[in-house]
Amino acid sequence: MTTAAAAGGLQTPLWRAIVVFRFASLAWALALIAGNVRDYVRPLAAIPVVVVMIGWTVAASTLFARPERRRWPLLITDLAVTAAVLLSADLVIGREALGSGTPGLAVAWLAAPVLAWAVAGGRRLGVVAALLLGAADLVIRPQLNQASLTGTSLMLLAAVGVGHVTRLAAIAEARLQRAVELEAATRERERLARDIHDSVLQVLALVRRRGASLDGEARELARLAGEQEAALRRLIATGAPPPSTSGVVDLGALVTAYASDVVSVAAPATAVPLPSAVASQIAAAVGAALDNAARHAGPAAGIFVLVEDELDAVTVTVRDDGAGIEPGRLAAAEVEGRLGVAQAIRGRITDLGGTVRIHSAPGQGTEIEMVVPKVSA
Amino acid sequence: MTERIRLMVVDDHPMWRTGVARDLVEAGYDVVATTGEGRQAVRIAGATRPDVVVLDLQLPDISGVEVVHGLRAALPDVRVLMLSASGEQQSVLDAVKAGATGYLLKSAAPDEFLAAVARTAAGEAVFTPGLAGLVLGEYRRLAAAPEPGPPALTERETEVLRLVAKGLSYKQIAERLGVSHRTVQNHVQNTLGKLQLHNRVELTRYAIEQGLD
Numbered sequence: 001m002t003t004a005a006a007a008g009g010l011q012t013p014l015w016r017a018i019v020v021f022r023f024a025s026l027a028w029a030l031a032l033i034a035g036n037v038r039d040y041v042r043p044l045a046a047i048p049v050v051v052v053m054i055g056w057t058v059a060a061s062t063l064f065a066r067p068e069r070r071r072w073p074l075l076i077t078d079l080a081v082t083a084a085v086l087l088s089a090d091l092v093i094g095r096e097a098l099g100s101g102t103p104g105l106a107v108a109w110l111a112a113p114v115l116a117w118a119v120a121g122g123r124r125l126g127v128v129a130a131l132l133l134g135a136a137d138l139v140i141r142p143q144l145n146q147a148s149l150t151g152t153s154l155m156l157l158a159a160v161g162v163g164h165v166t167r168l169a170a171i172a173e174a175r176l177q178r179a180v181e182l183e184a185a186t187r188e189r190e191r192l193a194r195d196i197h198d199s200v201l202q203v204l205a206l207v208r209r210r211g212a213s214l215d216g217e218a219r220e221l222a223r224l225a226g227e228q229e230a231a232l233r234r235l236i237a238t239g240a241p242p243p244s245t246s247g248v249v250d251l252g253a254l255v256t257a258y259a260s261d262v263v264s265v266a267a268p269a270t271a272v273p274l275p276s277a278v279a280s281q282i283a284a285a286v287g288a289a290l291d292n293a294a295r296h297a298g299p300a301a302g303i304f305v306l307v308e309d310e311l312d313a314v315t316v317t318v319r320d321d322g323a324g325i326e327p328g329r330l331a332a333a334e335v336e337g338r339l340g341v342a343q344a345i346r347g348r349i350t351d352l353g354g355t356v357r358i359h360s361a362p363g364q365g366t367e368i369e370m371v372v373p374k375v376s377a
Numbered sequence: 378m379t380e381r382i383r384l385m386v387v388d389d390h391p392m393w394r395t396g397v398a399r400d401l402v403e404a405g406y407d408v409v410a411t412t413g414e415g416r417q418a419v420r421i422a423g424a425t426r427p428d429v430v431v432l433d434l435q436l437p438d439i440s441g442v443e444v445v446h447g448l449r450a451a452l453p454d455v456r457v458l459m460l461s462a463s464g465e466q467q468s469v470l471d472a473v474k475a476g477a478t479g480y481l482l483k484s485a486a487p488d489e490f491l492a493a494v495a496r497t498a499a500g501e502a503v504f505t506p507g508l509a510g511l512v513l514g515e516y517r518r519l520a521a522a523p524e525p526g527p528p529a530l531t532e533r534e535t536e537v538l539r540l541v542a543k544g545l546s547y548k549q550i551a552e553r554l555g556v557s558h559r560t561v562q563n564h565v566q567n568t569l570g571k572l573q574l575h576n577r578v579e580l581t582r583y584a585i586e587q588g589l590d
Contacts, residue, residue, distance in 0.1 A: 201462065206392050208484075213487065226484070268510065268518065269511050270518055304544030306506070308517070311517075319543045321545075367543065
């Protein structure tokens, strides 16, 4: 009954619907009893059965209203009471009358526990309850015919249907819960970002700013403050990109996540939507290019990433203004397989049907341009 | 320069505002006003007549775009240098389209900042690589949009803008393309000018359509 615990809110309407069903089917059963009581072998014995039916309908409706009560004891009692009412038909109505077509005592009222089991425990429990009651129904039937099997199969159908809906409700509930949590987290993050922006960041920026014109230790402190400022800015600026539900992600957001105090990312203001598999491959290639730049360009170099969304292609360029590579060395290194950049970048980009162009010269830094065609989905 | 350049500093953080203003005064500028609110900035701009406004895009009362609009309405010739933290791309782009001519990250070094102020005052556009990427993206977006007559960049302008976005200095770009520094400067300026013109045309068309002319 874990599903019941997981899905409080969306299950409530289902439980209410069962209450409505209990009363409606009770009314139907009572009407049939009143109409057929003359054919019963022991008409007076119908009175306690009717009392039990009315009593249990009221009791079950009240008891099932409390979520913490919807457990095995109540479910089994529900099934047992219903089965007892069903079986009492043997005594009250008699085999002969039942055989000649007189309806049983419980009729549709029989299905209430099946629905309750299905909502509480899903399809499987619902089917179990339907089979148990169906078997009990068959016991009192003098012969097996189409009519007696119809009742059971309808109960099975109801069990499967309701169980399925319950599972969907549980899933929907979980998703809703997650959405609410995400929203709260985002709002909290935005609030924190605002606060940090208004206070800590401004002070750190000021320390860095004033300290830059001082000497010695003060200057070093200012530099440290600047680093922390940049780190903090990054922290509040780059929220994790929202999980994609449509399989399309914004390449701009993925690449912007690489921005730091040495890596400057330029991208369009609007999203660059790409299939998530393509976008993550490109982002991984950019990551490899950045690693490469950080290794070879020297510590003082700046790194620049440009994301361009063209009509038929996406171009991402990673450029560093470091030492650069001599014309022959790049090709040589690539041939020797020493350059991680070759495999990690070329491999990924050509897999996507794209091209990679590496341009470098001593003193001019290195520029890696990746062009990936857009495939119309 | 016979007359000192008049500056206004708009930033909602008092410490930052004072620090920036002091740096600017030390550098020889005339800081005519400082304020922490956008509405007040627009209100006092007419009276204090700054040549350049150093504007933090994140203000507590109105958006940076609204401040730029207000400032340009009060003082059509005013030049606006925006400062912002990272991660505010759309607002930076909107402010540029509204008429701001310069953009700098708040984390820029003091000498970089002073150079940017000087260039803004001289009427030059101040671009970060990030802004160049935004402008480039905006031209491409407009070209792909179904509206008629979008502004378009010449091949040379696109080339220059891409190089700026890849972090090359104007000097490096001039060397690479074999043109003068001044030419690079003009190309960059043109890219902004066309975008701002298009924005004004769009606003006017919208106003006429809505019967607000």
